[in-house]
Amino acid sequence: MRLIVIGREGQVARALAERAPAHSVTAVLLGRPQLDLADPSGIEDLLAEAGGDLIVNAAAYTAVDQAEAEPDLANAINGVGAGVLAGVAASMGMPLIHLSTDYVFDGVGERPYCEDDAPHPVSAYGSSKLLGEQAVASETPNYVILRTAWVYSPFNRNFVKTMLRTAYEREEIAVVADQYGSPTSALDIADGLIAVGRNLLARPDETDLRGVFHMTGSGFTTWADFAAEILRQSAHLGGPTARVRPIATADYPTPAKRPTNSRLDCSKLTRIHGVTLPAWQTSLKPCVQRLIEEAQAQETHP
Numbered sequence: 001m002r003l004i005v006i007g008r009e010g011q012v013a014r015a016l017a018e019r020a021p022a023h024s025v026t027a028v029l030l031g032r033p034q035l036d037l038a039d040p041s042g043i044e045d046l047l048a049e050a051g052g053d054l055i056v057n058a059a060a061y062t063a064v065d066q067a068e069a070e071p072d073l074a075n076a077i078n079g080v081g082a083g084v085l086a087g088v089a090a091s092m093g094m095p096l097i098h099l100s101t102d103y104v105f106d107g108v109g110e111r112p113y114c115e116d117d118a119p120h121p122v123s124a125y126g127s128s129k130l131l132g133e134q135a136v137a138s139e140t141p142n143y144v145i146l147r148t149a150w151v152y153s154p155f156n157r158n159f160v161k162t163m164l165r166t167a168y169e170r171e172e173i174a175v176v177a178d179q180y181g182s183p184t185s186a187l188d189i190a191d192g193l194i195a196v197g198r199n200l201l202a203r204p205d206e207t208d209l210r211g212v213f214h215m216t217g218s219g220f221t222t223w224a225d226f227a228a229e230i231l232r233q234s235a236h237l238g239g240p241t242a243r244v245r246p247i248a249t250a251d252y253p254t255p256a257k258r259p260t261n262s263r264l265d266c267s268k269l270t271r272i273h274g275v276t277l278p279a280w281q282t283s284l285k286p287c288v289q290r291l292i293e294e295a296q297a298q299e300t301h302p
């Protein structure tokens, strides 16, 4: 299987590049400046040149707070650009796997969200991602939208890296304790996504395999408990640690509103694709270990 992955430097894109060889998969990564979803002219030529069996859109405008100030750009990349890519995938006869987010929901519900719950984004980023979902579905029937959440990895910027970096500098870190969700390793997303991709290619006519699916790490937690677990594992592995001071969302104002309940019900993915991501604590450990080792290597070899 040969994947064309849009979004060269992102967490999920880099995780796909790293995990592909273990699955005997080739991942061809395309990104800016050659391929810009804000200016999608010429995408078809680039994709034809790359040659592949399946397209993965792992590129997005992901600056959640910044999106409040530039919703047009977020909509252009996450909405219009995603739709153009889906149209090109359709015209080339390739399935598309498109990444989306828990932020399409408002988070006021009491239970984990299912795929057919009505979306209702409360941020510009969430709205732009919902536009993208709608654009993809209107351009091609041969798609899978994978909604994920709380993504971390050894790559790019993410919560795990922020907590470890802060723990080198401070004894106490204030973290919100009233938002619930599932930390998700980008490396697990890569493994799961490749399994989904294989299913799509093996059974091109099966409509059940297509549509919207939720894919997060198994189990739920809060940001504060996630932080505490990162720092507990770090201490255990000889890395930096700090106390976590739980605070309310109201005490940590941000430009973008975030859902209180970000929990996604992933049982449809298990039932239809046979894919279940590991418990979030299990996947966290190798990531923390790797980041500590990288930091220590940099200290010794600046």
Ligand SMILES: NC(=O)C1=CN([C@@H]2O[C@H](COP(=O)(O)OP(=O)(O)OC[C@H]3O[C@@H](n4cnc5c(N)ncnc54)[C@H](O)[C@@H]3O)[C@@H](O)[C@H]2O)C=CC1
Pocket (backbone or CB within 6 Å): 006, 007, 008, 009, 010, 011, 012, 013, 031, 032, 035, 036, 037, 038, 039, 057, 058, 059, 060, 061, 062, 077, 099, 100, 101, 102, 129, 147, 148, 149, 150, 151, 152, 156, 157
């Ligand atoms: N990071 C998270 O916590 C979550 C991410 N997601 C979704 O998962 C997907 C992957 O996210 P990450 O890997 O964490 O994102 P990331 O922020 O690490 O990477 C996004 C990539 O998109 C690229 N990009 C941005 N604008 C572009 C443009 N105009 N044209 C081409 N490339 C462009 C960036 O250069 C970057 O390489 C995205 O669709 C995101 O919305 C969903 C839920 C949570």
